[in-house]
Amino acid sequence: MDTLTFSGTAGIVVLSAYAAMMLLIGYFVGRGKQGTRHDMKGHYLAGGNLGVIVLFFTLYATQYSGNTVIGYAPQAYREGFPWWQSVTFFTAIIAGYMLFAPRLYVLAKKHSFITPTDWVRHRFGSPAVTLLAAFLMLWGLANYLLEQLIAMGHAITGLTGNTVPYQAGVAVFVCVMLTYSWMGGMRAVALTDVMQGVALLLGVLALLIGAFSLAGGSPVDTAQYLVDNEPEAMAVPSLTESINWLSMIIMVGVGLALYPHAIQRIYSARSERTLKRSLLPMVWMPLITAGVVFCIGMVGIRLFPGLSDSDAEQLVGMIANEVAGVNIVFYIAMVLLFGGVVAAIVSTADSVLLSFSSIVSQDIYARYVRPEASEHRQVLAGKIIGVVVVFGLLVLAWNPPSTLVNIFVLKIELLVQLAPAFILGLYWNRLAARPVFWGMAAGAALAGGMTIVGVEAIYGVHGGMVGLLLNLVICVVGSLLPHRTGVRPGPRGEEEVLPAVPDRG
Amino acid sequence: MPAPDNPSRSREPIRIPWIWAGLVALLVAGIPWYLPEGTIGPTVLGMPLWTWVTIGSSVALCAYLSWVLTRHWHLVEDIEEAEAAAPTSDTGADGTEGRH
Numbered sequence: 001m002d003t004l005t006f007s008g009t010a011g012i013v014v015l016s017a018y019a020a021m022m023l024l025i026g027y028f029v030g031r032g033k034q035g036t037r038h039d040m041k042g043h044y045l046a047g048g049n050l051g052v053i054v055l056f057f058t059l060y061a062t063q064y065s066g067n068t069v070i071g072y073a074p075q076a077y078r079e080g081f082p083w084w085q086s087v088t089f090f091t092a093i094i095a096g097y098m099l100f101a102p103r104l105y106v107l108a109k110k111h112s113f114i115t116p117t118d119w120v121r122h123r124f125g126s127p128a129v130t131l132l133a134a135f136l137m138l139w140g141l142a143n144y145l146l147e148q149l150i151a152m153g154h155a156i157t158g159l160t161g162n163t164v165p166y167q168a169g170v171a172v173f174v175c176v177m178l179t180y181s182w183m184g185g186m187r188a189v190a191l192t193d194v195m196q197g198v199a200l201l202l203g204v205l206a207l208l209i210g211a212f213s214l215a216g217g218s219p220v221d222t223a224q225y226l227v228d229n230e231p232e233a234m235a236v237p238s239l240t241e242s243i244n245w246l247s248m249i250i251m252v253g254v255g256l257a258l259y260p261h262a263i264q265r266i267y268s269a270r271s272e273r274t275l276k277r278s279l280l281p282m283v284w285m286p287l288i289t290a291g292v293v294f295c296i297g298m299v300g301i302r303l304f305p306g307l308s309d310s311d312a313e314q315l316v317g318m319i320a321n322e323v324a325g326v327n328i329v330f331y332i333a334m335v336l337l338f339g340g341v342v343a344a345i346v347s348t349a350d351s352v353l354l355s356f357s358s359i360v361s362q363d364i365y366a367r368y369v370r371p372e373a374s375e376h377r378q379v380l381a382g383k384i385i386g387v388v389v390v391f392g393l394l395v396l397a398w399n400p401p402s403t404l405v406n407i408f409v410l411k412i413e414l415l416v417q418l419a420p421a422f423i424l425g426l427y428w429n430r431l432a433a434r435p436v437f438w439g440m441a442a443g444a445a446l447a448g449g450m451t452i453v454g455v456e457a458i459y460g461v462h463g464g465m466v467g468l469l470l471n472l473v474i475c476v477v478g479s480l481l482p483h484r485t486g487v488r489p490g491p492r493g494e495e496e497v498l499p500a501v502p503d504r505g
Numbered sequence: 506m507p508a509p510d511n512p513s514r515s516r517e518p519i520r521i522p523w524i525w526a527g528l529v530a531l532l533v534a535g536i537p538w539y540l541p542e543g544t545i546g547p548t549v550l551g552m553p554l555w556t557w558v559t560i561g562s563s564v565a566l567c568a569y570l571s572w573v574l575t576r577h578w579h580l581v582e583d584i585e586e587a588e589a590a591a592p593t594s595d596t597g598a599d600g601t602e603g604r605h
Contacts, residue, residue, distance in 0.1 A: 081556050087563050088535055094570050095528055098518040102578050109581075223551030234553050236537045236544040245536050271585040276574055283570045287563070427519060 008163060010331075014339035015156065018199070019176045022192045022346070026180025029188040039375045040114050043185035044358040044382075048109065050268045054190045055278040058351070059265055061193035061200070063093065063256065063282070064289050066345035067151045069204055072290065073319075074312040076297025080233030084294055085245045090286035092253025093262075094279055099254070100423050101266050105275055107426075108267040115355075116263040116422075117363045123425045126433035132440055133421060134363045136414050137260045141356045142393065143411040144259075148349035149174070149390075149397040155342045167398060173342065174390055177350045182383055186268060189350045196340070196347035201289065203337025207316070208292045210323030210330050211299040219295075225302050233301055243460030251464050254423075255416035261355035263422075357386035413451065413464030417443040420468075420475045428479075435478025443471030516579040524573055531569060535562030 041047055050058070076083040104119060113119055116137060121130045149170055156169030164172075180188045215222050227234050237245070256262065269275035300315045303322065307315070324334040361382025366373060373381070417440050424431050447467030450456070458466055518524050537555045540546070545553045 081553075081559075084556070084559055084563070088532065088566065091563065091566050091570065092532070094574070098570075098573065098578070100519075102517050102580050103519070106581050220551040224548070227545060227548055227551065227553065231545055234545055234556065236540040236542055236555060238542040239538060242536050242538040246532065249532060271589065272578075272580060272582045273585065276578055280571055280574055283567050283574065287567060291563075 010335045011338065012164065014335050015173075015342060018195075018339050018343050019173065021195060022176055022180050022343075025191050025195070026183040026188040028184075029180075029191060030183030030185075040358075040362060040379060041112065043379050044114055044354060044362075045264060045268045046186040046190060048268055049270045050186075050190055050265075050274070051270055052274050052277045054194060055265065055269055055274060056281055057197040058190035058193040058268075059262075059278055059282055060285055061197040061344060061347035062261055062265065062351045063090065064197075064200065064285070064344065065148060065151070065348035066155055066200065066341035066343075067147065067348075068289065069200070069207075069293055069296075069341055069344075070151060070155065070316050072293045073297035073300060074315045076294045077300045077307065077312045077315050078309060080230070080235075080301075081298070082237045082241060082245060083297065084291075085248055086290045086294060087286045089249045089252035090290045091283065092249050093256045094283050096253040096255075096257030097262075097266070097279060099257070100426055101257075101275070101279075102272075103426050104263070104422070105266050105269065105272060113267055114264075115359050115362045116258075116260045116418075117359060120421055120425075121363075124421070124433040124436060126437065129421065129433050129437045129440070130363065132437055133418060134359055136417060136440070136444060137359055138356060140411040140415040141260060141352050141359075142389065145349055145352045145356065145390070146393045146396055147411075148345050148352065149393055152342060152345045152349065153397060155338060155345060170394060170397060173346055174349075174394065177346050177353070178387055178390065181350050181354055181386075186264075186354060189347075189354055190268075192350065193347045196343040199336065199340030200344040201340075203333065203340035204289065204292050204296075206330070206333035207320060207323060207337055208296055208299075210326060210333070211296050211303065211319050213326065214319070214322050215299050215302050222299055222302055226298065230301050230305065233298070240460040244457055244462070245460075247457070247461045247465050251412060251416055251462050251468075254419050255412040255464065258415055258418050258422060259355075260359065261351040264355055264358070353386050353390060356389060357382035360385045413447040413462065413467065414444050416464045416468050417447065417471050420472055424472075424475060430479050431475060432479045435475045438478065439471040439474035442474055443467035446470055516577045518573055518577050521577055524577060527569060528566075531562050531566045535559045535566070 072083070072086055075086070107113070107119065107122075111118070111122055113122070117130055117134045120133045124130070152173055153166040153170040156164055156173065157166045180192060184191070212219060212222070215225075223234075266275060269278065296319065297315065300312075300319055304315065304318055320334045320337065324331045361378045365381045365385070366378045370377070370381070420431070420439055421436050425436070444467060447463045450458075450463035450466065456463060535558070537544075537559065540555055544555065547554050549557055
């Protein structure tokens with residue numbers, strides 16, 4: 001990314017155009033819809049009234065970041081065919097949604113939930129569980145945001161041919177993001193996601209076409225080349241790696257579906273039908289997005305054999321340099337691609353920031369700091385704290401960690417610990433607050449501890465999944481134990497949801 | 506939000522065990538645990554057969570989830586459709602819904 005030879009003035013023009021469009025969208029959305037700036041549901045959930053197309057694109061742009069292109073193609077280069085797991089784990093996120101979204105959507109509408117923590121509070125009635133859940137969410141969101149800021153800086157620097165310094169590039173785009181998020185809230189974030197999603201999708205397809213044309217011959221020839229010359233990239237992995245593959249699918253499938261900004265998109269849907277119709281194309285997007293990025297990584301093995309792990313991080317930039325040199329059409333496509341990458345990173349960051357602000361505003365400020373504050377003031381407090389946090393994270397982003405994928409695993413391993421509170425809590429009335437608290441705390445401590453001491457997995461099973469198993473055992477056993485007087489199991493959930501008619505058909 | 510008038514139409518994926526059995530089967534089929542490490546095996550269109558099995562299981566998984574989404578998730582749609590058909594329907598961000 002730091003050595004894009006095709007970039008420079010054209011990159012600056014494209015980035016400026018993207019930034020101007022985002023600001024315009026924020027301005028018109030903020031001006032056009034009453035309540036967008038001042039009431040909680042209007043600002044954080046677009047009034048719970050997003051339609052199919054916008055909801056689809058905001059789900060897409062939130063799930064697939066620019067990092068999916070920049071970080072995952074090198075991963076395919078390093079791991080070979082087993083990285084096809086990225087396609088499956090993105091698909092598994094839809095299965096993850098199906099574990100809880102149908103029922104949570106109904107309850108969110110019924111009780112006007114704004115943050116994911118609203119469900120936890122409603123279900124368990126325990127400040128301890130609610131605060132711990134909010135802490136894990138904020139921790140995960142902050143890490144995720146940091147990752148996006150780092151990726152944003154690299155992408156901008158690369159696209160502008162180092163004419164825009166890393167710090168300045170990030171600062172400018174963060175200001176753009178904060179401005180349109182401030183003006184238009186979720187509605188502006190979702191509408192900019194449409195533009196950002198389209199840019200990323202078209203750019204990635206152009207890169208794939210360019211990469212195959214560079215490699216020469218058909219995709220079959222490239223595959224045959226890999227089998228003949230790089231057989232380890234096409235060979236069956238070890239059993240431990242296969243277990244790791246399955247573990248990754250489950251962890252990402254459940255963990256990403258439980259991301260706070262993903263849950264808030266469930267709340268934002270206008271209707272059940274809208275939500276289903278938006279998720280339907282999402283089922284196929286992994287093939288078109290992660291699958292295409294995977295292919296780019298595999299073609300990269302042929303185009304640039306023998307790169308070290310750290311050199312491979314530059315793979316997308318290296319391919320783009322070559323593709324841009326083919327002709328003027330590919331040149332323009334590559335400039336637009338990297339503009340799309342920056343836009344996609346911004347689109348993920350804005351969703352994360354909005355979700356972060358909503359949790360701070362609703363679950364901390366309005367509940368513990370100023371319970372008497374008006375909605376307008378709550379929204380304002382969330383916005384201000386969001387700005388402070390972003391600039392705090394920027395300081396960290398100036399000295400970024402080296403491998404982006406590792407950071408990604410770190411946050412999801414903690415967020416997946418929310419699964420029992422959300423999934424079991426929705427269906428099992430006996431699930432009690434205290435075991436949920438200790439399960440969540442123990443699971444997060446174990447998963448975090450394993451990461452800190454450098455143990456990523458046990459027999460291929462990720463630390464997050466090991467922590468989740470411990471978490472589940474504590475939740476189930478603790479809830480089945482006889483309760484002391486005055487300690488009651490979860491009071492709400494099953495009885496207020498819709499008729500529990502098993503469908504065998 | 507009230508319960509639907511016709512609960513027999515109510516469908517929720519979590520309550521249908523075979524959906525999850527099918528899902529696990531597709532996920533497990535997509536991972537080459539059944540072959541020794543390092544196997545490449547016969548190739549089809551330049552790629553090892555096992556990679557086609559993995560790709561095929563991913564495509565089948567997409568199709569399966571689409572089908573589940575379409576056919577087995579139906580909790581409050583009828584109520585919402587009825588409410589949306591009321592005279593004060595709203596148009597939203599993209600204007601694609603709100604009129605049923």
